[in-house]
Amino acid sequence: MGSIENSLHQIGVLDRLAAQDTALHRLDPRAKLLATLGFIVAVVSFGRYEISGLLPLTLYPMALVAAGNLPANWLLRKLAIASPFAIMVGLFNPLLDTAPLVHIGGLGISGGWISFTSILLRFALTVSAALALIGTTGFNTVCMALGRLGAPRVFVVQLLFLYRYLFVLAEEGLRMVRARNLRSFSGRGRGITVYGSMLGQLLLRTMDRAQRIHQAMLCRGFDGQIRVAQPLKPGLADAAFALGWLGFFALARSINLAQLLGRIATGALG
């Protein structure tokens, strides 16, 4: 997962992006969540050799990035960082599936390369959609949306608390790591026993913190039930967003829009 600072920084970046104020950010989070889930299912449901059918779907993440004021090169960098696993597994395809499937000119391209490309496309699409969702909605709001959509309350509260305190705990961890690094030389002092007691200390402090938070909650009348104040009211725009995009995904799934466009273009020309 990279260094602690790096991870904290990444979360911080997404958090800040989510705090912007665009029309997209103001949409009901449930609409965005449902649209994104529909998008992922649509992408993933294509056959393994599909490339051109997937291309029209790139419209969704691109639209989100544009309307949500998300930096494009940040997104591309995140895609690059997250890609190794998909690439590693996907590379087996061209190695194993060598029968040519497409002929361009005189060159035969094996099915393996086509499915590999398809894998990369799926990866790019699904990951950008997920990132765009958080970047335009914010983690806390997404959790609220999950709760409204029926996710169990205990789990939603769990997500919220995790997010709230992971910054605090990651910083504590960071301080410990720095302290360790300052006192360990030529690789000594970084073994598993030290690690065990570092984690053990962190764990005990964490348990103490949990007790204190619990006290604070009790002092403000907590009885076990987390109550939420603002109700989210969906509007016409939200419904239009969700239904519009879901409709588009269904269309793109049933008709290969890229080919259609291609045929129209070549038909118009020829």
Next chain:
Amino acid sequence: MHMADALISPAVGGVMWAATAGIMVHCSRTLRDGFDSLQVPLMGVLAAFVFAAQMINFTIPATGSSGHLGGGLILAVLLGPHAAFLAIASVLTVQALFFADGGLLALGCNIFNLGVFPCFIAYPFIYRKIVGDSPTRGRIVAGSIVAAVAGLQLGAFGVVMETVASGISELPFSTFVLLMQPIHLAIGIVEGLVTAAVVGFVASARPEVLALAEGGKAPSGLSLTKVLAGLAVAAVLTGGMLSWFASAYPDGLEWSMAGVSGKEELEAPEHGIHESLASLQERTAFLPDYGFKAPEHEAEAAGQAEAEPAWPAVEAGTSVSGLVGGGLTLLLAGMLGMLLKRRAKSA
């Protein structure tokens, strides 16, 4: 390793999400009923602890590489299975959303692989059985290592099955298994050692913390039969539905069939399981109604460009073989359960 959206099919994703969601609802209900208000902040903060702990590395001697904590087992030790499952689920959700570790559809698979196996199998049936009521140093180490290894092996196997069943990747079952299981054996040992180190530290520094977690967290209502029943249902659903939706092109399972029946020396860590699986593959390969191979080869030979696969392929034959496969998996799960029970009894 996590499943990725890029390698998953909607059927596999959907089924695993259904299973995971069901378990999450069950855990939420269980926690709500036996409610201790301390759990609300404790679960969240411990999940944050695991998140932070995963970012701290240590060097593994003699290899020079670094390892870190996975967290499922230690959460189960500290919180009990139900709370730990939700905690791990929350960590994986944050990882999926912020670091693209696995995708949103694959999240169901990942929560299942990394949550169910450590929390509902490894912890109650291995760790608790070994450590019992006397958390001595030796027992903690032994329990942690065996539980962690078992949990991770099952989890890794889950990834393999899900990837292969999705049919997007061409990676054959045998190769994938050979890659995943040994790697995760090593990871499991490391995880076990780390868990033991942390639990041991806490046990000596502040034993009441462990007592707090374990008091009343005995896996009641978590009988082996219930767990197996749940897994069996998931297996049958998966087997039946997957073959219904399977792509018209040979999926990885078929690729490995040819390979497996030819190979002789597949050294898998869990010998018994591997043998059953090999037989599973052979049987489904020879079922006459498993009607994928013939049309597929014709299409390829004709060299058609971008033949769009007939999706979903609804054929009575394929679902029959799917159900047979599901039944065999049930048998498999039963064997696994018996294996574990036997091991637990002798512990």
Next chain:
Amino acid sequence: MSHHIVEVRDLQYAYPDGTRALSGISFRIHHGESVALVGANGAGKSTLLQHLNGCLAPAAGEVRIGDCPLSPGTLAEVRRTVGMVFQDPDDQLFMPTVEDDVAFGPLNLGLPPLEVAKRVCAALDTVGCAHLATRPPYRLSGGEKRAVAIATVLAMSPSILVLDEPSSNLDPRARRQFINLLRSFTHTKIIATHDLDMVLDLCERTIVLHSGTVLADGPTLDIFTDDALLEQGRLERPLSMQGALDRAHVHEHRHGDGTAHKHLHAHGQDGAPIHDHGPHDHEHPDHEHGPHGHEH
């Protein structure tokens, strides 16, 4: 107004491992008083504070808030009346946004949403953090966190504020704003702190704890000029009373109307008077000084 009285009678408490934390603490605090609780680390300040709203239960002795003795039945009511601000604001701000945190208490009290919204606004306005309402707590500065933590407690309309080390980790500006904020509150205030200069500014009464017992309980200035007492309690004079303000002493001024007040008075090296300190700002007419123009 009896419900604003805080009374502790012969409070005893021991930690789970057996060490005695509090051995017979007694005091009585009246409505509107600002009382500081000072003492060395380990003297029992935090432990004592936690008894005041039921976070801890005494082994012996009694705590009374208003006319209610503290007991499991009266706990809910006491927690409405006694608002506690913790040492680490991160422990107190656990909701996704500032306004969620401030709304937490009122929502738990069962108040209707409209009323909750009003209280949230009022509380945030009082501490000057209305602009932070939608901010998540991990993006607040130390001073902002402290202020919001107070707001979370204010939203429950307590009559008594209990604060544990409230000025620690604040930069000078934030600290000054914080002190001014507290000064504007008319609630009864009980403040456990090491910041003796803040005590000078805020609290007219001080209780010194030492090893679980009350070493002294009286007017702040009396205590801070009693060097022997401070030594025994492992304390020293507030920084502003040390050094150049050596030999600072207490003056009692009698007013024409029969009342009197005390304040701190000192000379710099050149003999010129240095500004007075007192828990309540008020105007002095400039008075005459000769080098020995007043009683010591």
